[in-house]
Amino acid sequence: xxxxxxxxSSLSASVGDRVTITCRASQTINNFLNWYQQKPxxxxxxxIYAASSLQSGVPSRFSGSRFGTDFTxxxxxxxxxxxxTYYCQxxxxxxxxxxxxxxxxxK
Amino acid sequence: xxLLVQSGAEVKKPGASVRLSCKGSGYSFSAYYMHWVxxxxxxxxxxMGCINLNNGDTxxxxxxxxxxxxxxxxxxNSAYMELSxxxxxxxxxxxxxxxxxxxxxxxxxxxTRWMDAWGQGTLLIVSS
Numbered sequence: 001x002x003x004x005x006x007x008x009s010s011l012s013a014s015v016g017d018r019v020t021i022t023c024r025a026s027q028t029i030n031n032f033l034n035w036y037q038q039k040p041x042x043x044x045x046x047x048i049y050a051a052s053s054l055q056s057g058v059p060s061r062f063s064g065s066r067f068g069t070d071f072t073x074x075x076x077x078x079x080x081x082x083x084x085t086y087y088c089q090x091x092x093x094x095x096x097x098x099x100x101x102x103x104x105x106x107k
Numbered sequence: 108x109x110l111l112v113q114s115g116a117e118v119k120k121p122g123a124s125v126r127l128s129c130k131g132s133g134y135s136f137s138a139y140y141m142h143w144v145x146x147x148x149x150x151x152x153x154x155m156g157c158i159n160l161n162n163g164d165t166x167x168x169x170x171x172x173x174x175x176x177x178x179x180x181x182x183x184n185s186a187y188m189e190l191s192x193x194x195x196x197x198x199x200x201x202x203x204x205x206x207x208x209x210x211x212x213x214x215x216x217x218x219t220r221w222m223d224a225w226g227q228g229t230l231l232i233v234s235s
Contacts, residue, residue: 001169030212034221036152043202043225044144044152055223087152091219095168096142096154 002026002090006099012107017078021102023088025069032092035064035073038101039084047086048073078104109133111203111226118232124191127229129203136184137161140206142222143177143188145199157206158186193233200228 003026013019023033031051036044046055048064051071061076075082083106088099114128129141142157156167158177165177176189186203204222211217 030214030216030218032212032216032218036222038152043228044204044222045225046221046223049221049223055221089152089154089222091221092216093218094166096157096219098152098154101151 001095002029002093002097004088004090004097004099006088006102008102009100010103010105012105013078014107015078015080017107019075019078019082019104021073021086021088021104023071023073023099025071025090025092028069029090029092031066032090033064033066033071034089034091035062036087036089037082037084038087044087075104109205109224111205111224113201113203113226113229116230116232118234119193120235121194121233123193123233124189125193125231126187126189127201127203127231129186129188129226131184131186131205134205137181138208140208140219141177141179141186142204142206143175144202144204144222146202146228147196147199150199155188155201160186190231193231195233195235197233198231200230202226202228 005024033051035048038044051066052064063074065072085101085103087101110132112130137160140157143155155171158165179186203226205224207220
């Protein structure tokens with residue numbers, strides 16, 4: 001199985017901060033990497049697919065990038081509604097696997 | 108709009124089985140896959156398996172092989188996940204998620220797409 005190692009597991013940030021979350025795959029997954037946002041009590045929501053494509057309706061302050069087997073989700077200017085938990089997920093091969101999650105909290 | 112509506116919460120005893128449903132609307136149901144993901148209280152997301160809604164082909168995580176059955180009824184745009192031999196550690200919220208068909212990337216690798224719509228989740232509690 002492909003392991004997805006996400007870091008940090010949590011972070012504290014202020015509104016307006018630039019936030020970066022990293023996900024490392026245990027083997028090559030090309031661009032088969034997706035990012036989701038989950039707020040308490042709600043289902044996950046797709047933010048970024050295929051490493052860097054922005055899902056329709058998602059604000060442009062969210063972006064994704066890839067360097068080898070390392071992937072990054074960046075929020076350019078954190079907004080109050082962005083405080084949530086973020087997950088990466090590889091869709092290169094079955095079984096699909098998720099990273100452990102990054103909880104973004106208010107500083 | 109695309110909507111996935113899941114069945115209500117369930118409470119089951121250890122050893123029992125449960126069948127959860129997921130009804131899609133607002134799109135061509137059979138043109139997609141349906142994936143099932145669960146989340147134990149306070150924990151992360153765990154992929155369980157998926158079904159091709161067009162032909163019924165399934166794929167499961169090894170952990171759930173033999174305990175999970177995925178089916179669909181395209182006449183009513185519904186997918187089902189049955190989990191048998193329930194244990195207390197099956198207590199979790201179970202989500203269905205829509206995934207478009209697989210695709211070949213620029214290198215020729217056939218991979219899965221992304222979960223672009225999710226149900227609201229069904230809470231399953233397993234307790235004696």
